[in-house]
Amino acid sequence: METKQHPGTLCVQAGWTPKKGEPRVLPIYQSTTFKYDNSEQMARLFDLEDSGYFYTRLQNPTNDAVASKIAALEGGVAAMLTSSGQAASFYAIFNICEAGDHFISSSTIYGGTFNLFAVTMKKMGIECTFVDPDLSDEEIEKHFRPNTKCVFGETISNPGGNVFDIERFAQLAHKHGVPLIVDNTFATPINCRPFEWGADIVTHSTTKYMDGHATAVGGCIVDSGNFDWMAHADKFPGLCTPDESYHGLTYAKSFGKMAYITKATAQLMRDLGSIQSPENAFLLNMGLETLHLRMKRHCENAQAVAEFLESDERVAWVNYAGLPSNKYYELGQKYLPNGGCGVIAFGLKGTREDAIKFMDELKLICIVTHVADARSCVLHPASHTHRQLSDEQLREAGVAPDLIRLSVGIEDVRDIVADIQQALDAAIK
Numbered sequence: 001m002e003t004k005q006h007p008g009t010l011c012v013q014a015g016w017t018p019k020k021g022e023p024r025v026l027p028i029y030q031s032t033t034f035k036y037d038n039s040e041q042m043a044r045l046f047d048l049e050d051s052g053y054f055y056t057r058l059q060n061p062t063n064d065a066v067a068s069k070i071a072a073l074e075g076g077v078a079a080m081l082t083s084s085g086q087a088a089s090f091y092a093i094f095n096i097c098e099a100g101d102h103f104i105s106s107s108t109i110y111g112g113t114f115n116l117f118a119v120t121m122k123k124m125g126i127e128c129t130f131v132d133p134d135l136s137d138e139e140i141e142k143h144f145r146p147n148t149k150c151v152f153g154e155t156i157s158n159p160g161g162n163v164f165d166i167e168r169f170a171q172l173a174h175k176h177g178v179p180l181i182v183d184n185t186f187a188t189p190i191n192c193r194p195f196e197w198g199a200d201i202v203t204h205s206t207t208k209y210m211d212g213h214a215t216a217v218g219g220c221i222v223d224s225g226n227f228d229w230m231a232h233a234d235k236f237p238g239l240c241t242p243d244e245s246y247h248g249l250t251y252a253k254s255f256g257k258m259a260y261i262t263k264a265t266a267q268l269m270r271d272l273g274s275i276q277s278p279e280n281a282f283l284l285n286m287g288l289e290t291l292h293l294r295m296k297r298h299c300e301n302a303q304a305v306a307e308f309l310e311s312d313e314r315v316a317w318v319n320y321a322g323l324p325s326n327k328y329y330e331l332g333q334k335y336l337p338n339g340g341c342g343v344i345a346f347g348l349k350g351t352r353e354d355a356i357k358f359m360d361e362l363k364l365i366c367i368v369t370h371v372a373d374a375r376s377c378v379l380h381p382a383s384h385t386h387r388q389l390s391d392e393q394l395r396e397a398g399v400a401p402d403l404i405r406l407s408v409g410i411e412d413v414r415d416i417v418a419d420i421q422q423a424l425d426a427a428i429k
């Protein structure tokens, strides 16, 4: 019923349908625990024989309502909220990879995710190969191994703004019997629904556009329910063989299309505990109610700002998929016909110092370690978010040392352009 509605309606209404006399607005279930009448009822919950709430580390009604809104928006079957986008990326992979396994990731991804994959997960015995997403199919296929368990990429990469060819990567992943996981943070389901192009699992940093007001760190994992785990049972023993910590229950057999999210909840949340607080989920839900309106404005403003930057001779280059001159324009037209996001990457002519001076001269647009919220902001990844990366890794991640990441907000675009204009005038003589 819900999924037949249009995204704008889902943003406002999905997830919470109050019954007679219940609150119209999704309440914050600020409770760690839930009450039952007898011990038998509780025991059935622990055995996953009944569904119900018992402890907020695993599930909470506020979180579940918001997760099901995001699942509806993405066109998935189930979703779970996490405490951050980082936790979502980690759980999404760790749910199907263990020590000795391998996966493939696009090299043009968020710096935090790059570190997680290249350094931290490596320490856990899970190896990631980063591939340039613009390589040919043949070159990418060379990186698949017998122990490869998934492929990962970002719809629109942070900060480079590259557009990921979801359909092509889904075909490559499926040819090798593994799912494609797409981080859809920047596009949001308003501008792209990766499942429609063959992706199997979607992750989000809800901290960005979904919350949209820079109030709550959070993440989400959504499952399309389309990947047939049992057809590749040898690759995914965690889903397709009995879980000893649940009395020998087999997720893919007992839960069908819900297997992946059920395992992530019952096992990873139980043991690792990166749950989103119900209060943050409430704030996230408020953000989601206007996501469709805000994304439209972010994109209109960013398009105008990108065109302005491209026309200014002090600007060396602009990467925004909405510009016809852009390398990713064609892919953008395919995957993001209504616009991509509000984030623009660009570089100035002149030195690295000129770039820093330009940012310091901005008045309306603030320097913050954030992106994708209502207020315009700016960041220099090479000196901030991607500081840990070597020059070589920076290049691999599609981050030029002179790259300025401008997150165009939903203010009046005339004021945003005026601020950029005055900062350019002041910084570059």
Ligand SMILES: *Cc1c(COP(=O)(O)O)cnc(C)c1O
Binding pocket: 084, 085, 086, 087, 089, 110, 112, 113, 154, 158, 183, 185, 186, 204, 205, 206, 207, 208, 217, 218, 219
């Ligand atoms: C910010 C971000 C993340 C990490 O999310 P947090 O909520 O900061 O943990 C992951 N992916 C992308 C694309 C991001 O922009």
